[in-house]
Amino acid sequence: MMLTKEGLAELKAEYDELVTTKRPAAVTRLSDARSLGDLSENSEYAAAKQDLAFIDGRIAELEEILRMAKVVTNHGKSHVDVGCKVTLHVNGKKDVFTVVGEWEADPKEKKISHESPLGRALMGKKRGDAVEVEAPAGKILYKILHIE
Numbered sequence: 001m002m003l004t005k006e007g008l009a010e011l012k013a014e015y016d017e018l019v020t021t022k023r024p025a026a027v028t029r030l031s032d033a034r035s036l037g038d039l040s041e042n043s044e045y046a047a048a049k050q051d052l053a054f055i056d057g058r059i060a061e062l063e064e065i066l067r068m069a070k071v072v073t074n075h076g077k078s079h080v081d082v083g084c085k086v087t088l089h090v091n092g093k094k095d096v097f098t099v100v101g102e103w104e105a106d107p108k109e110k111k112i113s114h115e116s117p118l119g120r121a122l123m124g125k126k127r128g129d130a131v132e133v134e135a136p137a138g139k140i141l142y143k144i145l146h147i148e
Contacts, residue, residue, distance in 0.1 A: 001068045002114065004083045007104035008071050015062040018055055026052040065103055072101070077147050080122040082114050087146035094145065099123070118142070 003011070030052055033045035072082040080086055080099060087096050098111045099122060105113035112119045121131040122144070130143045 001065060001070060001103065002082050002101040003065075003069045003071055003104060004100055005071055005073060007101055008066075008069060011062055011065060011069075011103065015059065015066065018059050018062070023052070023055050023059065026055050069101075078126060080125050080144070080147055085148045086122060086144060087148075089143040089145050090140060 026048065030045070030048040033042060033048045036042055036044060039045050077084070082099055082101060085096060085098050087094055089095075096110060097118070098109075099114050099119055100111045102113040102115045105111055105116065114120070114123055117133050117135075118131075121133050121142070125131060125144055127144050127147055130141055133140050133142065
């Protein structure tokens with residue numbers, strides 16, 4: 001499991017918030033709902049119990065990710081690797097993507113996983129290289145203009 005330093009910090013912050021703020025609030029909510037009476041017809045109790053289970057599941061997932069994470073701290077600018085910002089030429093325009101670990105991927109922020117089709121095609125490539133990626137609309141040709 002690969003992460004950038006920034007991605008690791010974001011996951012640690014999420015974990016800390018879940019453990020110190022959201023989980024205690026969910027436990028309090030569950031306790032308050034339990035005190036309302038008949039649990040079999042208490043929708044607030046059922047919802048609070050479900051929310052707590054979701055939080056506990058996410059905490060366990062984050063603990064596993066943080067335990068297994070390999071942080072990418074040093075990447076060269078000669079080839080595409082996790083942590084690189086890559087300027088691509090595609091369909092007549094320039095676009096900049098950051099190649100990140102799978103847990104950091106966020107298409108809206110132009111953060112693509114090294115495991116995604118485009119990420120896999122870019123890994124190890126150099127400035128000036130072209131890669132072709134199969135997309136739902138057909139094959140798309142990307143040319144690497146810059147790596148930082």
